[in-house]
Structures are given as structure tokens and as C-alpha cells.
Amino acid sequence: MFDYPIFEMPFIGHRLLFAFDAILHVFISHGAAVGGSIILVLSQWLAIKNNDAKLDALSYKILFTFFILATAVGALTGIGIWIHINIINPAAIGALLRVFFWKWLIEWIVFNVEMILLLWLFLIWKKHSLGTPGKKKVYKLLVSYAVASWFTMAIITAILGFMMTPGNWLVSYFPAKPDYLASLLNPSWFPSLGFRTFWSIAWAGSMAMVLSYFFTRDDLELRKKAMRLYGAVLLGCIPFIIAFGAWYYAQFPQAAKELFWMGMVTRRFAGNPEYATYVTVILSALVLLGAITFYTKPKQAPLFLGIIMLIGSMGLIGGFERVREFVRKPYIIYDYMYANGVRVADVPYLNKTGYLKHAAFVPPEFREVTDENRLVAGKYLYQMQCRYCHTVNGINSVKARTKGMSEEAIYHRIGSLNSPATPFMPPFTGTDDERKALAAYLASLAEQTPANVYKQKLDEVSK
């Protein structure tokens, strides 16, 4: 965005940089904290009910693993999501913070409760053995911890829902006046929350199954008990995941639904949307195969089935998050702000007056396109409008995407980035001069020098 400095992530690009942190966070936090705490409540409840010391000991080992993961990786990568958008798309996170400040502050308070409960729980668990009154306290702490961690997810889900289906959140554009309640109660909040809750539990179930496998190497009876318990949880969640998923999908804006298949199979296979179905079926089959085998034959099932169950789950979760991010394109906040931080309402003004003119961190000599500064101005435009999704040489490289195109062809293409052929790209914003500058810069990348252009022409003639 033109108000901020430019940070470029070479080769891997912003989307992958962000995705790395975000997906790590989702795997760990949804699994080890949100779903994990619910799984632990169940195990603890059973252990107390049946006075089962072995199940209690197993639960502690699982808690220990979840604790390390949730605090060292989950919580920090959660803050990391924020830090990443902070430098990738400050305009978007700035807007989200202004609209969701109080919800975020409440989330933070609950997060405190969650963390204190977890630390406390973890530090006292071993002091109270089964059958002592202290154990009841541990159990209550555990339940409160589960509630708190679910609640933090509920608020974040509202924000994610808002980005895709903001509803009627903006009372007026100029001066901007948000409707804070409407933004919270956006249409996809509840369905997506239900969807996330159940797959978190299922995912935590599969993690718990694999962990139990390791922790019960010398006690197959205990393994059977654990696999039955966690397997039942995982399998029981599936109908809910499907039901909430369908409800969630129904809330997508029409344009997002149209991008749905492409989001799943990537654009290269956009002509073959059925691949998406194959991949989903295969991944689900991996999960089911693992879960059902562990459930029915807990003592014999080999570890590798557990591993493919984890891989299948991660594939499904990662795929879901990818699709969710992709179908929101070209927006970062639907209908309000494009993925590159340009507000939809500002486009006419920027087209009229120029984009670079407002760029605070571009040296003044490049704010007006001239013959001398054309390439540098074009580069700034690329960095401010395209680098969110493109890199120069790496992933989704603009150089590759414009390969073989003449400067003029690039110029034409830039005029219709948001066309139905590529509806996921925001339109180019700026004056005609700026559009030419960007085209010149992009053409220079692929070394479409005049000499090359003549060579190309020669080829055509000699054909």
C-alpha cells in the first residue's frame, strides 16, 4: 500500500511466508490447544469415573506434549500471524484492528485466563493423584481451560468470517463509520465456528492416537482403551464437520463459490475441477483408513497407518485454509479492500490522480512518471500492487507470467487483471502513464529488449 514502506520477500513471496506461519499455527493451536483440551477433558473424565490410573498417566503424557507445542509454537505463531500481516499488508490489519479492537482485547483477556490455567494445570497436575480431592480441582481447571481456548478461537473465527463475508458492516464509506455489532455477527461466523470446532477435535483425536501409540508401547490393553476413545471422538466428529462445512459453504459470496474449485486444484488444473474431488477423497480415505483400523484393531494396527492418518488430516486442513484464503481473492476484506491493500472506494481517485503521487515511501522524484524514471517507477508500482501475490523470479513469478509477451501486450493485460479470465487479481490502479511504466518494467524483466522484439518478429516472418 502506498502509505507504507515496501518489504519484499524474494523467491518464496508473501503468500508462502505468511502461509508457513499461519498453517503451523493452525495445526498446533487447533490441535494441541482447542481440540486437545477437549480431548483431555474427556480422558480425564473417564479416568476419574473409572478410577483408572493408567489412563490418567497417559493423559498427562499427552498433556505434556500438547503443552510444549501449544505454548512454544502455537501461541507464538499466533502472534506471528499478526506480525506477518503487519509487514505484508499493514492497511488490512490496521483496518481489522480498528473494527475488531474490543473483540481482540476481550480475546486477549481470555487468552490470559487460558494461559494461566494451562500453566497452573501443568504445574499442579502431578501433585494430585487419582482419588484425592485435589484431582477434582485439576479436572475443573482442565474444563475451564478447554472453554477458554475454545472462546479465543471463536473470536478469531469471527474476524476470519468478517474478511470473507463482512455483511453490512460499513454504515458509510466517507467518513468511514463501521457497524461494530454487524461486523461481529457476520453471516459466516457461526457456521465456520462449528466447522472449525469439530475438525479441531477430530484433528486432536488423530494426534492423540498417534501419541498414544508411542506412549503405550508396553501396554497394549491401555492402547486399546485409548484408541477406542480417541478413535470414537474422531469418527463421531465427521458428520458434524460435513454438516457445518455445507452450511459454511452456503454463506460464501457467489464469486467466491466460482473460485472454489480453482482454489482447490490451483490454476494449472482449472480445466479439471474433478481433480479436487479426487484429492479430497484420497485424503479422507487416508484419515478414515487410519482411524477405522486403529479403532477396530487397536493392538495390531501399525504405526504407518497412524502417520498417513496425520498426513491426510493435515492435507485436508491445509487444503481448506488454502481454499478459504484463495476464494476471498481479489479482496482481503470482501468488497472493501483488495488483496494489495487498495481500498475499493479509492480506485477512481487513484486512477485519476495517480498511485505513485500518494506513495509516502517512494522518493519524490519517482512519483511522477517520466521517460527517464519509467522503469524505476514501474518497479515501485509492481512492488506496491503485485508483490502480495507475485515474486519476480520465484513463486508465481511475474517474469514467468509475462514471458513471451511484448510490452504492448503486457500493457493490455494489465488493463484487465480483474477480468473474468483472472477474477482473483485486483485491477491495476493508477493513471495510464503508470500503467505504461509498469508494463515497461515487467517487459524489462523478461528482457524483452528491442533487440529481442526484432528477433521475435524475424521468427514470425520467416515462419
Next chain:
Amino acid sequence: MTDFRIIPGDIPLPLPTMGLEFMEPFFHGLLIVAWVVHILFINVLLGASLASVYFNSKGHKEKNPIFDRVGYLLTTPVTISENMGALWGVAPLLLVSILLTPLFYSSSILISPHWLHIIYGNVVAFLLSYLYKYTWHTLEHRKTLHIFIGVVGVALFYTLPLAFMSNVQLAMTPTTWTYTTNFWDALLRPDTFFRLVHFYLATFAVTGVFMLVYGMYKRRSKDEVDRQAGIVLTRTGKTWFIIPTALNFFVGPLVLFSFPDYGIEAFFANGYFWGIILTVVLALYALYQLLKDFFNDDIPDRRVWTVVAVMVIAIISMASLRHGMRMGLVKPVLEASHAKTELFQKESMAAFEEAKTKPKTYTQGDTYPGKTMAEKHGCLACHSERVKIVGPSYRDIAAKGYSPEQIVELVYQPKPDNWPGYMPMPPMPQVPAEDIKVIAEWINSLK
């Protein structure tokens, strides 16, 4: 008037004050308090993790189980303060993000990618600190390895303030921004350097106070080794507090006078000077209290609590004047930023309204339904009637003599091989087949 080369714009949405007058001052107050809590946890994290490794190796070298116990005891505050410290960093981040958006976001980007170190460096340091803690007994006989793990983790923790301090210092001095400022520029400045020294010294001082309290509890323990460890903690706590605090009397002024002049002027004009006096007096009083009992291992509880209370007030006072200095430095640029954003919004609104009323310009395709359709579906972005733009001209395509059905197929699944030298056409499965047939009629009419 100070010259600001770069004035970033602000977020064009109102502050979430819920229409309440007192909300903004409340935000500032909350920022100070949350920041103090955050920084105290971070101080203890840094200090205690270093002390733990130090006593671990001392215990190993001197074969003294008491020092070993001190090191082990210190891992619990490390676990608590690394978690709580990170958590309490979120609230200041949230508040700074709405109060100082243009400054803080800009500086974060200027020092990136190094800014990301506070996530990835932190995750690794966290994991190492857990590894260090939970292998204390398993690695009992491989102490060198164990100490090595501890040292690497601690070293990593000590690099995190470098990223934080450069960011914070850069955010509060927008006069120093250039179009090419980066992380190293911000880190290697005298003002950042003095602040870092001040911070690290304060870290030891705060950890010293913490050790006094921790030692006080451990001295009451029933376990003999714990009791001895408590005494070691108390002794160490005193030195850790006294020496760095005394040094900071000298580093403090260096920090103050390394700020830009207009900030220092605002600082004195707004009376923050009294905050410094208060802090110095309180710190001197705390030093005096501790020196009285310097050689007494059984330092009375009352004395310890007095030092804690006095230092908490001193730190809040310091945090407030730090905030005052920051606001003095950023106020001119924040005001300019708000004014700039407002002007932008006004002009943008005018253009927006104008665009709403203006009719679309292209209507010449009316006579050819196929051409209108091609326009609507974005085909004309890449194809023109006669000349090659991105894709081949429609006349050239018409020369191939496809049937409308074939063209539908080719739009859904283009065959780039038919057109060597061109980029592949993106498949456009979303365009209805009937529409493509209408376009196809038109294409074929161009022959």
C-alpha cells in the same frame, strides 16, 4: 519547525473509542501498564535464564549440588515468564497498533525481514528452554551438552531485544527515516545502543529484585538444599540489583540526550523531568535499603517488600516518562498524518461520487452481440479483431475455421500447442457455453 521527510498516511477508520471521551487517555494508560507487566516478565526471563545456566555450570565445575539446585529452581520462573511475557506483549502491540499505526507499522516494515526474528527466533529459543529444563535430570551425566543447550537458548533470547529496540526506537524517531532505512541502520545508532545497554542493565536489576523474593520463599523451605539455594539467590539478588542500578544512573542521561532535540524540548516542557527525579530518588532509596542489609543473609521480609514496592513505582514512573517522550516525538508527525489522511479521504470521496454518476464509456459493440459478449467476459483484454495483443487476433483464429462447439471446448481447455510463441490462454470454465457460442459466431464473421 522540524522537517519530516516522510509522512505516512493513517488508517481511514475511526479509533474504537465507542464515542467516549475518556477512552483515548484510557488507551494510553492501559498501554503503559500492559507494557510494564510485559517488560518485567521479559526482564525476569532474560535474567533468570542466564542465571540458571550460570549456576548450572558453576555447580558442575565446583561439584556443588546447591548451585545446581539454584540453576534448576530458576527454570520455573523462566517457563512462567516466557509464556506470560509473550502474552503481555500482545496488549501493547494491540494498543500501539491503533494509537501509533502509521509509525509503528512503518518501522516494522523498515526493519523487516529481521522483525520476524521475534517470532521464529523466539520459537526456537522457547523450545530450547524447554529442552534445557526437561532434560535437567536425564542429562545429569552429560552436563557439557546440557549446559551447551542452555547457552544457545539464552544467547538466542538475548538477540530478541535487538529487533524490538530497533523497531521501537525507529518508530519514535520518524525524523530519521529515509527511503532506504533498514534494520542495521536502526540497530547501529547511538540512541538504540544506549537504550539497549540501559535495558540489559535494567534486566539484571529487575531479576535481582525477583531473586530476593524467590530467595525469601526458598529460605523457608523444609528441604535443606532448597534453603541453601535460597541463600544463594538472596546474595546474588542483592549484587544483581545494586551494580546495574548504579550503572544505569550514568547510562540514563546518555539515553535521554541521544533523542532528537525537539523531543527533548517537548519532554521538558511537559514536565516529564519530574518523573526522572522521582525515579532516581526511588532507586536511590531502594539501593540504600539493600546496602543496609548487604551482609545479612536473613534479610527481613519487610525490607524485601519495601524494595519491591519502591521499584514498582519507579518503573511505572519510568514507563510513563518513556511514553511521554515517545508522544512528544511522534505528535507532530501523527498530526500531519491524520490531516493528510483526511484530505485524501475528502478528495477520494469526490472522485468516488463522480465515478458513480458517470456512464460506462464503451457501447459501440451494440451492433454486434458477440462483441459485447466478448467485452463482458474479458476476452478483449487479450484478443483484438485484427492485431495480436496477448492472444492471437480473432481474424487469425477465424482463419482456422473452428466450429462454435470447438471454440467452447478451446475456451474451457485451451490448447497452447496450437499457437506456438504465445503464452497459454487461461482456461475460463466460468463463461457459459451459450455466451461463447455467440462470441464464436462473431469471431467467425471476421474472416
